Amino acid sequence: MSDKKLSTDSYKGVRDFYPADMAVQKYIFETWTKTAESFGFERYDASILEPADLYKAKGAENEELVNEQTYTFTDRGGREVTLRPEMTPTVARMIAGKQRELALPLRWYSIPNLFRYERPQKGRLREHWQFNCDIFGGDEITADIELIALAYQTMINFGVNPQKFIIKINHRTFLRELLRKNGSNDIISATRVIDRMDKLPVEEFKELLKEVVPENNVEKFYTELNQADKSLIDSVDTNLSLMRVIDGLRELGIETAFSPSLARGFDYYTGTIFEVFEVDQGGNPTGRAMLGGGRYDNLTMMFSNEPVSGIGFGMGDVTLRDFLEENNLIPERVRSTTATVTVIPETIEQNLPAEKIASEIRQAGISVATDIGSQKTDKKKARASDRGTKFIIVIGETEITSGIITVKNLKTSEEKSGTPSELTDFIKQNTSVN
Ligand code: HAM
Numbered sequence: 065m066s067d068k069k070l071s072t073d074s075y076k077g078v079r080d081f082y083p084a085d086m087a088v089q090k091y092i093f094e095t096w097t098k099t100a101e102s103f104g105f106e107r108y109d110a111s112i113l114e115p116a117d118l119y120k121a122k123g124a125e126n127e128e129l130v131n132e133q134t135y136t137f138t139d140r141g142g143r144e145v146t147l148r149p150e151m152t153p154t155v156a157r158m159i160a161g162k163q164r165e166l167a168l169p170l171r172w173y174s175i176p177n178l179f180r181y182e183r184p185q186k187g188r189l190r191e192h193w194q195f196n197c198d199i200f201g202g203d204e205i206t207a208d209i210e211l212i213a214l215a216y217q218t219m220i221n222f223g224v225n226p227q228k229f230i231i232k233i234n235h236r237t238f239l240r241e242l243l244r245k246n247g248s249n250d251i252i253s254a255t256r257v258i259d260r261m262d263k264l265p266v267e268e269f270k271e272l273l274k275e276v277v278p279e280n281n282v283e284k285f286y287t288e289l290n291q292a293d294k295s296l297i298d299s300v301d302t303n304l305s306l307m308r309v310i311d312g313l314r315e316l317g318i319e320t321a322f323s324p325s326l327a328r329g330f331d332y333y334t335g336t337i338f339e340v341f342e343v344d345q346g347g348n349p350t351g352r353a354m355l356g357g358g359r360y361d362n363l364t365m366m367f368s369n370e371p372v373s374g375i376g377f378g379m380g381d382v383t384l385r386d387f388l389e390e391n392n393l394i395p396e397r398v399r400s401t402t403a404t405v406t407v408i409p410e411t412i413e414q415n416l417p418a419e420k421i422a423s424e425i426r427q428a429g430i431s432v433a434t435d436i437g438s439q440k441t442d443k444k445k446a447r448a449s450d451r452g453t454k455f456i457i458v459i460g461e462t463e464i465t466s467g468i469i470t471v472k473n474l475k476t477s478e479e480k481s482g483t484p485s486e487l488t489d490f491i492k493q494n495t496s497v498n
Contacts, residue, residue: 077182077190083401089193091398092381092388093175096195099218100173103210105197108172110154112179116144118153118366133180147179151196152332152363156374159200160367168201168372187352187383198376205305208336208359209312211375215340215355216318218379223393230349231318233338234326235306236358242324246277246285255327258289262325262349289325309336328358335359336375342387354387355379403433404495405471406448410441410460418459421469421484428488430495449474455491 074080081089097107116136135147148154151174159166174196182188197214199207212231219229239258240251248254254276261269273282294307310320320338328337337358341349357377364372388394405425409418415436422432433453435444441458448456455471463469470481473494480490 075190077184079189079191084399087399087401088385088394089381091394092385093193095221096173096175096218096379099214099221100195100197103171103197103214103217105171105173105214108155108158108174109176110148110151110158110174112148112177114146114148114154116146118157119146119149133182135179135181148176149178149180150330150378151176151178151194152198152330152360152374152376152378153366155196155198155376156360156363157367159372159374160364163364163368163370163372166200169207170200171197172200173197187386189382193381195379195381196376198374200372200374202375203373205308205312205336207375208305208309209316211357211377212309212313212320212336212338213316213318215338215357215377215379216313218355219340222384222388224387224391226319227347228343228391229354230341230343230347231320231338232323232326232341232349233306233310233320233336234323235304235336236333237335238304238306238324239327242285242288243277246281246288248277250276252331255331256329258325258327259329261289261327291324292322294322306336328356330358330360332360332363333358334361338377340379351386352383354383400452402448402451402453403431404453405430405432405455405457405491406444406451406453407432407434407457407459408441408444408448409434409436410458412436412438414459414461414464417464421457421459424484425488425491428485428492430488430491454495 079085100107116134119134134149137145139145154176155172155174159170175193176196177191177193179191182190184190195218197211199211202210212233216226216231220226236251239255243249243251243254257272257276260272264272270282270286273285277285294310306322310322313320326337326339328339335358338356339353340355341353342351344350355377357375359373359375361373362371363374364370405422407418407422407425409415415434418434418436422434425432435448437444437447439447445456445458454475455473457469457471459469467483468481469484469487470479471487471491472479476494478494480487482490
């Protein structure tokens with residue numbers, strides 16, 4: 065065997081979750097779960113492995129995601145396999161697979177990990193977890209409204225002040241019409257260019273626009289892309305559902321910002337599209353999107369001749385977590401991963417009796433850890449306190465012979481003695497939830 069030691073670094077662009085990180089991740093997942101279920105969404109899941117064909121279907125051949133960002137390999141049986149880069153094609157496949165049996169409309173959610181071969185940077189990694197919520201068979205625009213209301217409520221349930229984020233909204237038809245008016249029919253390549261508007265210097269972006277619309281329309285088109293004037297919607301199509309979505313959300317007390325330049329990178333969107341950004345003091349979007357989604361009416365057509373409409377969004381854990389950390393929105397209690405009670409045997413001879421006592425207290429639904437290390441009792445007490453345990457119970461010869469143990473509340477120093485079953489009420493009463 066070679067003497068060269070392996071690196072302890074994780075693979076580029078993915079994260080290890082040590083317990084303190086995992087505690088925050090768990091809090092994020094629990095908040096997502098609670099919010100989705102409060103809207104009546106049901107959870108589904110699938111494997112991270114998908115046949116590569118799922119992402120190569122017609123219409124997707126130009127996609128940056130498919131061509132440059134997927135992890136694709138050939139398995140031992142010669143099949144081309146992809147680590148899922150997003151959940152939408154998977155869920156469309158699952159819906160189409162049981163289309164006859166499923167009673168529409170359906171509200172489904174999932175929290176998959178996704179893999180994209182991106183250049184790792186702030187807010188962008190090669191593996192992220194994404195809260196996916198979709199409504200299938202909800203053809204009415206009320207589905208769009210409900211979905212965006214769910215996205216909004218998710219932010220609120222993390223304790224975010226509505227002043228701190230903005231929901232940008234647009235409609236694919238609007239974008240298509242705007243392009244048509246300016247002499248372009250190629251919405252697919254246009255969205256890819258427009259998607260980069262906020263990421264490029266103005267002049268560089270305008271240069272790119274020359275590939276989208278005739279050169280003499282570039283200035284006009286650029287101005288229109290930057291106008292957030294809702295009368296623009298009317299000028300394109302008075303029946304456009306976008307206005308109804310915006311007004312409907314307002315009735316629910318949710319403000320959105322009409323953004324003609326919002327394009328979204330996927331070719332499958334056909335209607336409402338939206339994204340949520342953090343905003344600075346002046347109300348201007350900063351950084352990367354925390355959430356993005358839209359309506360896609362034809363995705364199940366890859367699998368069957370009967371289309372089922374879908375509308376949904378994905379919210380990433382990376383940008384959300386950065387945002388919550390930067391705004392001090394992760395409650396302290398979340399980070400405490402230690403058991404409520406730590407039982408401390410004085411010597412290793414008392415380890416097994418200590419395990420028995422711990423087991424008795426656990427029967428009452430209290431979490432108990434036993435410190436079976438070989439350190440001195442004082443060291444163990446200090447360690448239990450550092451880890452944030454609320455109560456300690458020291459077990460020595462006396463406790464074992466008498467069967468009477470003493471529990472100490474580390475915060476108040478209050479102590480109580482009795483049999484394990486006599487002490488569980490005391491522990492429960494003194495376990496403050498904060
Ligand atoms: P997306 O805009 O590609 O949409 O991703 C949604 C969110 O996932 C982004 O706003 C971002 O927070 C996060 N995200 C995406 N890529 C990365 C990455 N490399 N690192 C960290 N976070 C990332 C979709 O994926 C659509 N399939 C969403 C959807 C569901 N549309 C309809 N239903």
